[in-house]
Amino acid sequence: xxxxxxxxxxxxxxxxxxxxxxxxxxxxxxxxxxxxxxxxxxxxxxxxxxxxxxxxxxxxxxxxxxxxxxxxxxxxxxxxxxxxxxxxxxxxxxxxxxxxxxxxxxxxxxxxxxxxxxxxxxxxxxxxxxxxxxxxxxxxxxxxxxxxxxxxxxxxxxxxxxxxxxxxxxxxxxxxxxxxxxxxxxxxxxxxxxxxxxxxxxxxxxxxxxxxxxxxxxxxxxxxxxxxxxxxxxxxxxxxxxxxxxxxxxxxxxxxxxxxxxxxxxxxxxxxxxxxxxxxxxxxxx
Ligand code: C5P
Numbered sequence: 001x002x003x004x005x006x007x008x009x010x011x012x013x014x015x016x017x018x019x020x021x022x023x024x025x026x027x028x029x030x031x032x033x034x035x036x037x038x039x040x041x042x043x044x045x046x047x048x049x050x051x052x053x054x055x056x057x058x059x060x061x062x063x064x065x066x067x068x069x070x071x072x073x074x075x076x077x078x079x080x081x082x083x084x085x086x087x088x089x090x091x092x093x094x095x096x097x098x099x100x101x102x103x104x105x106x107x108x109x110x111x112x113x114x115x116x117x118x119x120x121x122x123x124x125x126x127x128x129x130x131x132x133x134x135x136x137x138x139x140x141x142x143x144x145x146x147x148x149x150x151x152x153x154x155x156x157x158x159x160x161x162x163x164x165x166x167x168x169x170x171x172x173x174x175x176x177x178x179x180x181x182x183x184x185x186x187x188x189x190x191x192x193x194x195x196x197x198x199x200x201x202x203x204x205x206x207x208x209x210x211x212x213x214x215x216x217x218x219x220x221x222x223x224x225x226x227x228x229x230x231x232x233x234x235x236x237x238x239x240x241x242x243x244x245x246x247x248x249x250x251x252x253x254x255x256x257x258x259x260x261x262x263x264x265x266x267x268x269x270x271x272x273x274x275x276x277x278x279x280x281x282x283x284x285x286x
Pocket of ligand 1: 025027029134136137151152153178179
């Protein structure tokens with residue numbers, strides 16, 4: 001049967017405000033999110049026997065029922081009454097446990113691909129509802145490339161203003177446990193006031209400048225959980241004399257640039273100073 005392949009992009013949280021805890025144990029968020037050119041590939045090949053399989057080119061990624069792409073396929077098959085089956089293959093380029101949303105993105109791409117290939121006919125809202133049950137970050141990958149995420153992550157508002165930005169990603173070989181970082185946020189004695197989102201949105205035309213206004217409420221929590229990461233972020237910021245932010249609950253860090261050459265220059269500088277993988281990527285165009 002014919003294989004169908006699609007890109008599965010990474011995300012960064014340009015801002016992330018934790019507004020409080022919810023009765024369901026999750027946290028209420030407001031986050032400005034951008035999808036990136038850094039991507040995994042998802043390939044689906046339908047099969048007739050109703051069996052769903054998953055393979056991955058990265059042996060460190062589990063391919064059992066804990067994998068969100070596999071769970072996405074099963075959830076869609078259940079929701080749409082599909083009995084066809086599929087072989088799913090992932091080519092991983094997005095580091096795991098980095099706050100770049102790789103697993104959630106793979107789930108969203110799997111839902112979109114299989115909705116077409118299996119001819120389920122579900123609209124984006126229905127896919128997002130299935131996605132939200134799989135993980136808080138799945139729905140945002142069905143939107144974008146720049147949007148505001150609220151609630152647990154299921155309320156998404158597109159940002160019409162384009163963000164023409166280059167991103168230097170610092171990708172340390174450190175992993176952050178998302179639940180541990182949220183628990184550390186709960187234990188923080190106080191939470192600083194944050195600028196209104198309007199101010200940030202108005203500054204998106206100049207990515208290098210807006211970088212000074214970006215924030216992530218999970219940053220102090222992630223640094224408390226992982227002091228090595230705190231030290232790396234401080235060294236990175238010092239090396240380039242500019243702000244560095246954490247994405248999601250970490251461990252990837254980033255800074256925004258206006259042009260590809262300036263991003264390349266910073267990535268070289270940071271790679272040498274930190275002895276850590278640094279990628280230059282762009283925000284996906286609208
Ligand atoms: O939904 P997801 O599986 O990505 O969430 C992982 C963990 O992150 C949750 O178990 C919870 O501890 C935390 N979380 C949260 N509030 C959110 C999203 C995630 O507390 N809005």
